[in-house]
Amino acid sequence: MLKKIIIISFILISGVLYSQEKSAIELIRLLDSYEPKTQSSTMHMVIENGSRIYTNVIKEWKEGNTKTLYEFSGLNQSGDKFMQLGKKAWLYSADMEEVLPMSKHMLRESAFGSDMTFEELAEGVTLEKRYTGTLMPTDPQFPDAYVLELIARKKSESVQKKIIYIDREGLYSIKSYDYTPSGALLKETIILERVNIDGYIIPVKLVTKDSFKKGSSTTIEWSELEINKPINKSIFSMSRFGE
Amino acid sequence: MFRYCILIIVIVGANYLFSETGYKFRGFVESTGRLNLSLDNTDPNSINREFNQGFFTLSNQYIKIKPESGMTIVASINQTILSGVSTEEYERIQDSSPGFYNVYDYYILGLDIERLYFNYRINRVKVALGLQRLSRGFNFAFTPFDFLGNEGKLSLVTEYETTDFSSLALYFIPSEDPMEKEIWSSTSGILYKLYGGFVDFQAQYNLFFPKVYDGDFNHLLGVAFKGDFIVGLSSEITYRLNEECLDLSIGLDYTFYFDKELHIMCEYFFNGAGLSSGSDWQLGSTELYLFRHYFYGSLDLTVTDDLNMKLSGIYSPETLSGIGMYECNVRVSDSSTFTCEINVPMDKNAWDIDDIDIKDIGEYGPLRVGDELELSFIYKIRY
Numbered sequence: 001m002l003k004k005i006i007i008i009s010f011i012l013i014s015g016v017l018y019s020q021e022k023s024a025i026e027l028i029r030l031l032d033s034y035e036p037k038t039q040s041s042t043m044h045m046v047i048e049n050g051s052r053i054y055t056n057v058i059k060e061w062k063e064g065n066t067k068t069l070y071e072f073s074g075l076n077q078s079g080d081k082f083m084q085l086g087k088k089a090w091l092y093s094a095d096m097e098e099v100l101p102m103s104k105h106m107l108r109e110s111a112f113g114s115d116m117t118f119e120e121l122a123e124g125v126t127l128e129k130r131y132t133g134t135l136m137p138t139d140p141q142f143p144d145a146y147v148l149e150l151i152a153r154k155k156s157e158s159v160q161k162k163i164i165y166i167d168r169e170g171l172y173s174i175k176s177y178d179y180t181p182s183g184a185l186l187k188e189t190i191i192l193e194r195v196n197i198d199g200y201i202i203p204v205k206l207v208t209k210d211s212f213k214k215g216s217s218t219t220i221e222w223s224e225l226e227i228n229k230p231i232n233k234s235i236f237s238m239s240r241f242g243e
Numbered sequence: 244m245f246r247y248c249i250l251i252i253v254i255v256g257a258n259y260l261f262s263e264t265g266y267k268f269r270g271f272v273e274s275t276g277r278l279n280l281s282l283d284n285t286d287p288n289s290i291n292r293e294f295n296q297g298f299f300t301l302s303n304q305y306i307k308i309k310p311e312s313g314m315t316i317v318a319s320i321n322q323t324i325l326s327g328v329s330t331e332e333y334e335r336i337q338d339s340s341p342g343f344y345n346v347y348d349y350y351i352l353g354l355d356i357e358r359l360y361f362n363y364r365i366n367r368v369k370v371a372l373g374l375q376r377l378s379r380g381f382n383f384a385f386t387p388f389d390f391l392g393n394e395g396k397l398s399l400v401t402e403y404e405t406t407d408f409s410s411l412a413l414y415f416i417p418s419e420d421p422m423e424k425e426i427w428s429s430t431s432g433i434l435y436k437l438y439g440g441f442v443d444f445q446a447q448y449n450l451f452f453p454k455v456y457d458g459d460f461n462h463l464l465g466v467a468f469k470g471d472f473i474v475g476l477s478s479e480i481t482y483r484l485n486e487e488c489l490d491l492s493i494g495l496d497y498t499f500y501f502d503k504e505l506h507i508m509c510e511y512f513f514n515g516a517g518l519s520s521g522s523d524w525q526l527g528s529t530e531l532y533l534f535r536h537y538f539y540g541s542l543d544l545t546v547t548d549d550l551n552m553k554l555s556g557i558y559s560p561e562t563l564s565g566i567g568m569y570e571c572n573v574r575v576s577d578s579s580t581f582t583c584e585i586n587v588p589m590d591k592n593a594w595d596i597d598d599i600d601i602k603d604i605g606e607y608g609p610l611r612v613g614d615e616l617e618l619s620f621i622y623k624i625r626y
Contacts (some may be wrong), residue, residue, distance in 0.1 A: 009521050049548055054577045074577070078269045078625075079307075087471075088439050095305075096393070101443045103475030105498045106506075113548040113574070212502040215549060237407035238438055241370075242315075242362070 023134035036227035092241040115210040115218035297327030323353035381469035384539035385512035387490035388479035443469035488515040564590035564605020579624040
């Protein structure tokens with residue numbers, strides 16, 4: 001009798017526990033929900049390349065997934081700006097006082113020598129529209145993390161496969177791996193620090209390594225972070241370039 | 244020189260005294276050493292080879308002051324130090340602009356205000372007056388639409404932003420002769436820019452005043468666009484009404500990604516005013532483009548974040564000549580780069596110039612350019 005009670009209890013408890021497990025689509029939607037409507041901040045980008053260290057200070061404005069502006073103040077790009085609006089992007093050269101339209105293929109170039117591309121700098125999350133997800137078996141090294149595999153819906157997506165580790169308790173991203181269409185590891189990103197502002201869990205420090213660049217890593221730290229505050233319309237206009 | 248120092252001190256000092264909403268100051272120093280295997284082509288029947296050297300240092304200070312909301316003052320000042328083969332520019336303009344350079348024992352010092360203008364914005368209207376760049380167009384090597392070039396032009400520009408991504412500018416550029424008091428020889432025009440549509444688009448109309456009172460006005464119409472059609476496609480077209488002359492350039496570019504980045508670009512130029520035959524031209528002509536058709540191509544390989552190599556060339560099919568260029572850029576530190584450049588002018592008789600007939604000299608060949616080979620080492624540091 002006692003044996004039956006224990007078995008029934010085990011089945012019931014297991015059922016309750018199982019029902020708390022998140023599905024892949026729930027996790028994708030959860031990560032997407034952390035994307036604020038607007039974000040403005042200052043990014044300190046430290047690029048380590050072997051024994052050399054380069055720094056960039058970038059002011060950032062983002063509105064949804066379609067509008068992004070970066071203003072650079074590092075020595076090599078002082079006054080340069082990068083703006084992306086939907087599928088169009090432009091680079092403003094402060095030296096030349098010229099606006100240079102960027103073709104889509106150029107967005108995959110390294111952004112100012114960092115381990116990130118222009119595309120990655122500007123992209124929002126919107127994982128659900130771009131990827132289909134599957135929950136992978138738990139990684140024994142990270143038993144407290146969901147392992148979510150994402151496969152691109154379109155062949156044109158520059159990252160065809162992503163694997164994201166998500167903390168089971170906090171439900172935030174811990175680290176991610178990006179893969180090329182051929183299956184080779186492209187990039188590893190580890191989120192070192194994050195903040196929770198009104199339920200939006202936003203990374204404030206991360207390190208990313210491009211596996212094609214040996215000995216190279218880029219650490220990005222965000223400060224003066226403001227989210228969901230109206231951004232002046234003139235920020236995302238051509239007149240901003242001449243400012 | 245003393246006056247320039249005073250000007251720099253006054254501008255920098257004005258930052259601190261009058262700037263209410265901030266200022267930006269930046270600059271660079273670029274030092275170039277040149278080795279040059281040149282040809283003395285004054286007599287094509289007796290060519291002498293010379294092995295030359297030269298130094299060229301360019302120092303730039305750029306200052307942008309915002310004394311009050313809506314107002315901006317921009318000043319960009321260049322100082323150049325020249326010696327050896329780098330003094331060719333001095334030799335070219337010393338008669339017309341004697342005050343531009345000062346000659347010292349070991350070098351020639353050049354002083355130049357590259358830009359000096361103020362800009363005032365009221366809502367969507369912007370007025371800019373002074374020495375400023377009026378750059379336009381999208382192409383890299385052949386830019387008929389950007390006929391004013393990158394140099395600062397003394398001008399008045401009034402720009403109205405029709406939307407957040409389009410603008411209409413009216414401008415007036417006085418004669419290039421600073422002593423000219425009358426309105427003749429001036430240029431005025433309208434430039435429309437549109438960003439963010441199906442393609443980025445620009446259109447312009449220019450009215451060239453005659454050089455004398457009873458001369459003819461000239462007109463230039465032009466359009467330019469850049470679009471994204473798997474590869475980047477750009478084009479610039481201009482038409483001069485009086486000369487009935489059409490200029491056209493078309494460019495394509497694409498980036499390949501493997502463990503490195505390879506950016507490929509090519510451009511074609513139809514020069515309407517150019518000669519159609521390769522036999523009827525003057526060796527001493529200073530025109531940049533003498534013939535009808537030109538091609539440009541480049542392969543730009545980013546090997547690592549610190550190392551970039553570029554192979555490029557310009558080719559004139561009418562004279563079967565061209566210039567091959569190799570460039571290697573190394574990022575030395577956060578603020579400095581080292582560049583090595585090799586320029587090789589070539590034509591169909593490139594390896595047999597001693598017995599060349601004057602009819603066979605290529606437009607970009609060693610005998611016209613005056614060099615067989617030029618090697619440059621450039622160190623640039625920003626601050």
